[in-house]
Amino acid sequence: xxxxxxxxxxxxxxxxxxxxxxxxxxxxxxxxxxxxxxxxxxxxxxxxxxxxxxxxxxxxxxxxxxxxxxxxxxxxxxxxxxxxxxxxxxxxxxxxxxxxxxxxxxxxxxxxxxxxxxxxxxxxxxxxxxxxxxxxxxxxxxxxxxxxxxxxxxxxxxxxxxxxxxxxxxxxxxxxxxxxxxxxxxxxxxxxxxxxx
Amino acid sequence: xxxxxxxxxxxxxxxxxxxxxxxxxxxxxxxxxxxxxxxxxxxxxxxxxxxxxxxxxxxxxxxxxxxxxxxxxxxxxxxxxxxxxxxxxxxxxxxxxxxxxxxxxxxxxxxxxxxxxxxxxxxxxxxxxxxxxxxxxxxxxxxxxxxxxxxxxxxxxxxxxxxxxxxxxxxxxxxxxxxxxxxxxxxxxxxxxxxxxxxxxxxxxxxxxxxxxxxxxxxxxxxxxxxxxxxxxxxxxxxxxxxxxxxxxxxxxxxxxxxxxxxxxxxxxxxx
Numbered sequence: 001x002x003x004x005x006x007x008x009x010x011x012x013x014x015x016x017x018x019x020x021x022x023x024x025x026x027x028x029x030x031x032x033x034x035x036x037x038x039x040x041x042x043x044x045x046x047x048x049x050x051x052x053x054x055x056x057x058x059x060x061x062x063x064x065x066x067x068x069x070x071x072x073x074x075x076x077x078x079x080x081x082x083x084x085x086x087x088x089x090x091x092x093x094x095x096x097x098x099x100x101x102x103x104x105x106x107x108x109x110x111x112x113x114x115x116x117x118x119x120x121x122x123x124x125x126x127x128x129x130x131x132x133x134x135x136x137x138x139x140x141x142x143x144x145x146x147x148x149x150x151x152x153x154x155x156x157x158x159x160x161x162x163x164x165x166x167x168x169x170x171x172x173x174x175x176x177x178x179x180x181x182x183x184x185x186x187x188x189x190x191x192x193x194x195x196x197x
Numbered sequence: 198x199x200x201x202x203x204x205x206x207x208x209x210x211x212x213x214x215x216x217x218x219x220x221x222x223x224x225x226x227x228x229x230x231x232x233x234x235x236x237x238x239x240x241x242x243x244x245x246x247x248x249x250x251x252x253x254x255x256x257x258x259x260x261x262x263x264x265x266x267x268x269x270x271x272x273x274x275x276x277x278x279x280x281x282x283x284x285x286x287x288x289x290x291x292x293x294x295x296x297x298x299x300x301x302x303x304x305x306x307x308x309x310x311x312x313x314x315x316x317x318x319x320x321x322x323x324x325x326x327x328x329x330x331x332x333x334x335x336x337x338x339x340x341x342x343x344x345x346x347x348x349x350x351x352x353x354x355x356x357x358x359x360x361x362x363x364x365x366x367x368x369x370x371x372x373x374x375x376x377x378x379x380x381x382x383x384x385x386x387x388x389x390x391x392x393x394x395x396x397x398x399x400x401x402x403x404x405x406x407x408x409x410x411x412x413x414x415x416x417x418x419x420x421x422x423x424x425x426x427x428x429x430x431x432x433x434x435x436x437x438x439x440x441x442x443x444x445x446x447x448x449x450x451x452x453x454x455x456x457x458x459x460x461x462x463x464x465x466x467x468x469x
Contacts, residue, residue, distance in 0.1 A: 011233045014213045061235040065287055069210055075291065162277065183276065186284035186307070190273030193288045197266045 003132050004139045007124045010061060013068055016120075020127045021060070022113045023051060023146060027137035031106040043130065047085035051110035052152040053102055053159060054089075055185055056144050062189045063088040064114060071116075081116050091160050091191040101159060110150045111137065145174075153184075160188050205247040208292065208300040218243055226264070226401060231308070234286050240308040241286055244268075247301040248292070262290045264401065265302040271363050271403040272306070278361035281354060281376070281396045283307040309396050311377040314351070315370035318427040320389045325429060328387075340387060341433070347391045348436035354395040355415065355437070356444020359451070364411040366402030368419040370426060374398055413454035414463055416441065421463075 005022045009015060027033075036044035047064075054060050067084040070076055078084045078095050090098030104111060113135070115127050140146050148168075157163050168181035211218055211232070218230035227246045234241035246261045248254075265288065275282045283306040290302045321344060329337070351373060358365060365372070375393035406412070416438070424431045438455075442448050 010235055011237050012210045012214045062287065065235055069289060072210060183279060187277045190276055190285040193285050194269055194273055
């Protein structure tokens with residue numbers, strides 16, 4: 001099973017800080033990964049996000065960008081840029097709550113993994129090799145279609161307090177623009193950008 | 198001789214952006230650039246409020262921060278309520294590098310493709326002036342009905358804005374856009390299209406208010422703006438109010454207040 005690790009150069013961020021993103025389904029060793037994170041094992045310093053709370057690529061990139069911009073301006077609110085990415089998915093200022101709600105739990109099956117090349121030693125290949133040897137699960141593409149199968153709309157709406165908004169269609173139809181999904185997504189991007197204001 | 202004008206340097210992180218954002222408009226308070234969003238294939242608008250060196254640094258930061266956050270809050274609220282405005286994609290109100298290196302605040306927004314209503318009205322008026330002699334009564338009627346339709350849609354959008362609890366504060370025809378439809382529709386006889394969703398832009402002076410006074414002033418400012426810049430369209434402003442009236446319940450008291458505002462002007466107080 002080939003690993004689908006995508007290396008993204010997000011516009012506006014320096015080329016020296018690429019971001020590596022992998023999406024997994026059916027993860028078997030979440031408890032182990034979480035343990036490494038809690039133990040502060042530097043090799044396992046990743047942003048590990050419960051993928052059922054990720055609506056789309058644009059949603060993930062907005063949270064990553066928010067954390068990266070705060071990182072480059074030396075305004076991290078948490079330990080490192082990776083924990084900050086998890087925190088950036090949260091619409092409120094409560095860091096512990098953001099880890100509890102959005103971070104990996106022992107029972108997490110669908111997982112979004114993000115790693116930033118904060119040092120030159122961290123490359124696509126080094127991240128790929130480490131993930132292949134440490135994550136037991138099925139690697140799937142980081143795209144909107146795959147995320148739409150994973151995301152739990154009612155949990156997302158609850159997290160972002162957007163319960164009043166119409167829900168996106170359950171089965172995405174690529175030929176039709178989904179206005180409800182777009183409105184939900186744009187409302188979430190606004191909440192991420194405004195956090196702490 | 199004065200040196201050639203150079204706009205202030207872009208704030209971080211946009212010094213990394215390739216290609217560099219292009220400056221579109223420069224106002225007294227802000228610069229507007231076109232750039233890309235977090236997806237390089239999707240454009241975005243970037244509004245930068247540069248620091249003002251003549252202001253005391255602490256005051257400068259506070260004012261800039263307050264204003265950009267106010268603008269973003271209004272936009273985010275309106276997106277949530279389904280009012281057509283540019284969505285907020287990312288922002289920064291702190292500036293870079295701690296206390297000493299304040300470079301200004303920025304707001305990245307959804308790019309709206311389409312003309313501003315000011316240009317649409319100018320073109321329409323010019324066309325009508327040029328062709329008035331050769332048009333028969335029914336053609337003139339048809340053209341005027343198209344304009345009435347646009348005015349009504351503007352009124353409807355303003356109703357949605359006010360219903361959501363936001364007032365714009367600077368309603369002119371330059372702050373109204375028509376979002377180009379995804380596919381071209383039938384060409385209008387004048388060649389001046391009035392197709393597209395009405396989108397409100399520039400919330401730099403907007404605020405949250407549900408008072409009839411503030412809402413009526415919004416309508417009054419637009420009425421005056423149309424009267425002074427688009428004299429041929431002025432008789433059709435009534436349709437804005439018709440669209441507004443039909444948009445939601447409770448517009449009656451606002452429209453009544455508008456009568457008072459018309460008699461006394463935009464400012465309530467006689468001072469200042």
